[in-house]
Amino acid sequence: MKLKTLSAALLATAAVSVSGVSMAYDEIISVRNEPVQPIQPAKVDDPQLVKLGAMLFFDPRLSKSGFISCNSCHNLSRGGSDNLKTSIGDKWQEGPINSPTVLNSSLNVAQFWDGRAADLKEQAGGPIANPGEMAFTHELAVEMLQSVPGYTVEFRKAFGTDKIDIDMVTDAIAAFEETLVTPHSKFDKWLAGDDDALTPTELRGYELFKTSGCVACHNGAALGGNSFQKMGLVEPYHTTAEAEGRSAVTGKDADRFNFKVPTLRNVEMTIRTSTTVAPRHWLKLLTSWAACSWASVSRLTRTLPLWPS
């Protein structure tokens, strides 16, 4: 069966966990010496934990209103983001920055644009208790879950106890999110040795991507997500947005407007988000290229999306 859409990919992932059979794991080896590596398939060690995490990820009862779930802003039918300028939270509040994609987020050096969470588990608790996002508390979230018999059964299966705590909740959500990787793109197939996977135009795009310097920041399996870089690298960065970047975490003024580099994986589905952060960055880089060159890079990015071909 060809998986043509993200929802299909998700369905397959979740189906695995529901049936309780761990997904066969085949590591994808790159035969090329490139600054970009293939995305590896998800390794599901604990399908029950992943199943529970999926239930929680889609459950709006983790918000004060009962209306907002993880999936509201990290929408799996929209490339793992909401594609909005800034995300919408409790009572229609607008956040200070856009929502990063959850896809391949396990490959990130840290979570949130400013890296204030070390990993997915630490991230998962944030939005639940953020007054501008899901506006709940960890205590009330746990109390709600504890009151739902269906959940106590699933927590017991996953943790051997039905006395729920927030650590279990974030463990499960993180385990589910770790399955949200998107291997097997055309580009991955090329890296794995299939010379015909990319067209000559796409290969020219990749060469240009490397020679023009994109790859300096957008490298690794996710083509990004593995470093922080300064907004305003090419020209001064002016913004009225509240988000100040890495300095909010380190307290150092030098880290102001230092943000995590976005992944370029599935960029065709998350581009609205990306351009919100850095339109000038794109424009500056792109205007120095001839239209045909841009077409090549654009063609390259189409080799990265979710659906295998």
Added chain:
Amino acid sequence: MKLKTLSAALLATAAVSVSGVSMAYDEIISVRNEPVQPIQPAKVDDPQLVKLGAMLFFDPRLSKSGFISCNSCHNLSRGGSDNLKTSIGDKWQEGPINSPTVLNSSLNVAQFWDGRAADLKEQAGGPIANPGEMAFTHELAVEMLQSVPGYTVEFRKAFGTDKIDIDMVTDAIAAFEETLVTPHSKFDKWLAGDDDALTPTELRGYELFKTSGCVACHNGAALGGNSFQKMGLVEPYHTTAEAEGRSAVTGKDADRFNFKVPTLRNVEMTIRTSTTVAPRHWLKLLTSWAACSWASVSRLTRTLPLWPS
């Protein structure tokens, strides 16, 4: 594989459409002469149309904000509703009435609580253009869809043309919603002849359900949804809610507070919604029963939910 959760049931449904194979259809015949009939499995004649409908159902781009999809208020992980007192719309507006479940909604005599849409196709266009709900227009929704290459491909497959119109959109959403039925409950198995499917307590609950008059309104395959009844049947109905019921459609004052009878299928997942409409109705009926009788009825409703056992 046992499907224990709604998401799992949904996954199975959607997986069928994605793989392009029509689901095997086995009619369930009742061997009993009862006022309640088994829910029939979905008959999928056009998997491509169902697949397209699923894409649309989950797509928040059909709303002005890009944040609200059909699934926001008819959440398939929450029994097909949002379980809120009234649903949340564009800019956090609160509607005049709660959101009915989409599950088994193809069995309804008409759509919306006041029956103002004849069928699911007619219903599907309503929320998209309602300024208090998704707050979009049909023209802009179609324009958005037309701008997404992935959608034009799917519309071409479903309709033989990629010139999209709103009729195609509502056709597809309705086709998907028609698959959202929940057959194979314990109660259905009992109707089909499995004497051991219900416990003696559950059977006592069903007898009580019939002898105490519940079944007068809550009958048919969906145990409701097939007639309009007057709120205030048992005692005067006082409300500050705006929804006036059937009179909004017929213009007749006699139809004021005439609402569609809710289905009791999966009532354990949608009870918060139901009690919002008619707490007094429940209370009045229930207080006349001994606690043990209520336990029996409650046990019965547990035989109706989504998951087959």
